[in-house]
Amino acid sequence: MAxxxxxxxxxxxxxxxxxxxxxxxxxxxxxSTAKLAMRLDHDGRMTLALTDTSxxxxxxxxxxxxxxxxxxxxxxxxxxxxxxxxxxxxQDAVSALHDLRIAYRSGDAGGVAKALDELDKASDEVxxxxxxxxx
Amino acid sequence: MKFFxxxxxxxxxxxxxxxIGNLVTSGITGxxxxxxxxxxxxxxxxxxxxxxxxxGRVAAVAKRPVFHVIRERLGVRASLVNLIAxxxxxxxxxxxxxxxxxxxxxxxxxxxxxVWVPPVAALVWLVVWRxxxxxxxNLFGILGLSLLVYVVALFVMPTDWGALWxxxxxxxxxxxxxxxxxxxxxxxxxxxxxxxYQVIFFSSGGREERWSVKSLPEMRAxxxxxxxxxxxxxxxxxxxxxxxxxxxxxxxxxxxxxLLPIAHAVxxxxxxxxxxxxxxxxxxxxxxxxxxxxxxxxQFFGWGWGKEKPPRDEPRFHLVCLLAVVxxxxxxLTSLDPVAITIVSVVLGxxxxxxxxxxxxxxxxxxxxxxxxxxxxxxxxxxxxxxxxMVVTSVATIPLLLFTxxxx
Numbered sequence: 001m002a003x004x005x006x007x008x009x010x011x012x013x014x015x016x017x018x019x020x021x022x023x024x025x026x027x028x029x030x031x032s033t034a035k036l037a038m039r040l041d042h043d044g045r046m047t048l049a050l051t052d053t054s055x056x057x058x059x060x061x062x063x064x065x066x067x068x069x070x071x072x073x074x075x076x077x078x079x080x081x082x083x084x085x086x087x088x089x090x091q092d093a094v095s096a097l098h099d100l101r102i103a104y105r106s107g108d109a110g111g112v113a114k115a116l117d118e119l120d121k122a123s124d125e126v127x128x129x130x131x132x133x134x135x
Numbered sequence: 136m137k138f139f140x141x142x143x144x145x146x147x148x149x150x151x152x153x154x155i156g157n158l159v160t161s162g163i164t165g166x167x168x169x170x171x172x173x174x175x176x177x178x179x180x181x182x183x184x185x186x187x188x189x190x191g192r193v194a195a196v197a198k199r200p201v202f203h204v205i206r207e208r209l210g211v212r213a214s215l216v217n218l219i220a221x222x223x224x225x226x227x228x229x230x231x232x233x234x235x236x237x238x239x240x241x242x243x244x245x246x247x248x249x250v251w252v253p254p255v256a257a258l259v260w261l262v263v264w265r266x267x268x269x270x271x272x273n274l275f276g277i278l279g280l281s282l283l284v285y286v287v288a289l290f291v292m293p294t295d296w297g298a299l300w301x302x303x304x305x306x307x308x309x310x311x312x313x314x315x316x317x318x319x320x321x322x323x324x325x326x327x328x329x330x331x332y333q334v335i336f337f338s339s340g341g342r343e344e345r346w347s348v349k350s351l352p353e354m355r356a357x358x359x360x361x362x363x364x365x366x367x368x369x370x371x372x373x374x375x376x377x378x379x380x381x382x383x384x385x386x387x388x389x390x391x392x393x394l395l396p397i398a399h400a401v402x403x404x405x406x407x408x409x410x411x412x413x414x415x416x417x418x419x420x421x422x423x424x425x426x427x428x429x430x431x432x433x434q435f436f437g438w439g440w441g442k443e444k445p446p447r448d449e450p451r452f453h454l455v456c457l458l459a460v461v462x463x464x465x466x467x468l469t470s471l472d473p474v475a476i477t478i479v480s481v482v483l484g485x486x487x488x489x490x491x492x493x494x495x496x497x498x499x500x501x502x503x504x505x506x507x508x509x510x511x512x513x514x515x516x517x518x519x520x521x522x523x524x525m526v527v528t529s530v531a532t533i534p535l536l537l538f539t540x541x542x543x
Contacts, residue, residue: 033392
């Protein structure tokens, strides 16, 4: 368990890039989970509690991936540029998931629709960032 | 009546085969690798069936449960090390099962899973203490069959069976995963099928039910039909995740993620079936795990043991079961993620598997104990191949665990 929880130092640009790609992948997965859960919920295929749990856990996963990534110091100027390019898409994704959870729990249909739009935009941004990191 | 009893035993074995280890590893690997790791479930299920049948036969013919055999064949010191490893590992597994039931209750009620840990642990102890062995086995085994909703889901969805079959029969390593990750999850699936507590429970349960040579057909039906069908259920969970979650690039990290394919295919009624199946499978596994710890300690020290014996007659056995439940509940209350605990416990289980299975193979060959029911040449050859595979896998387990950071 300790092994699974460790975040070791990142001392090379390649290592930092790999960690960034991993964090983006985790956030992208969380966004996809929330979108699938909401789509199924909209089609009447979920239970209320399952939708709530799925989007809460998606928010928690994305937030934890972002926090873990932010705790790493970029090792060079190039890595710092990468950090700056990726930071905003990650933040937007976490915020969109946060807004979705709040709106869903309060039964605010308008808020949910708005949050889903934010979620789509955040997904596009995260995908673009992922492609940029991989290229 | 006999047919009914055999059918009941088979159904119980199917439901009993699947626990949190199978649910989590099949869900994760289906979403990450598609069907590319089906072979690991097939190999693990064949191993479990082979050694489960052997342990059951030893229990029925030689009237010896597994830990008696281990102590006799490995000697007191080596088997004490084995016992300590088994108990620690089983407490970890028990913690994961209790945490798993609590997580599902969180999905149902919205209350944080940690709130549910003490009542679930208390209920596990109550069932271990009060419920009759056969009632416990049959009730949860049959409720566990609700998981067949995963098979139904595959037929309800527009499943591309050709693609699933191709994925299962042409294993490949996805470019974004890498060989170490692929092997780590192969080991986790293998470990989820070969959990040591299951073989201890199967053979000790056989003694609880007073198996004799006459019970061999029933025991064989449980092992040779029930376990492989349980393996098929694990494959169905993997396939449902492969069909629904993999195209969306969702990585499974929670039990709730494993429910999404059912919601997609069957809707809320399917989710209810799956939730009942999850709870039954994990709750039954928690009871079996607690009992296996009591069985192993009782058998090692030569105490009287058995669920059918009241606490007043065998207080040490029941105290060990109680302490195991308390320790597991305390461990899960530290708020460590039950899914992460599951992955670590199934993988570490692989490292310990040869120590449990090797003595079974030796005694199953001993004609002084087994007479004409000793292993045949073909089953020895197969069992030896599996033992070598288990040893190789157990050696690779810890490096893979460290290198992949437990599959992250």
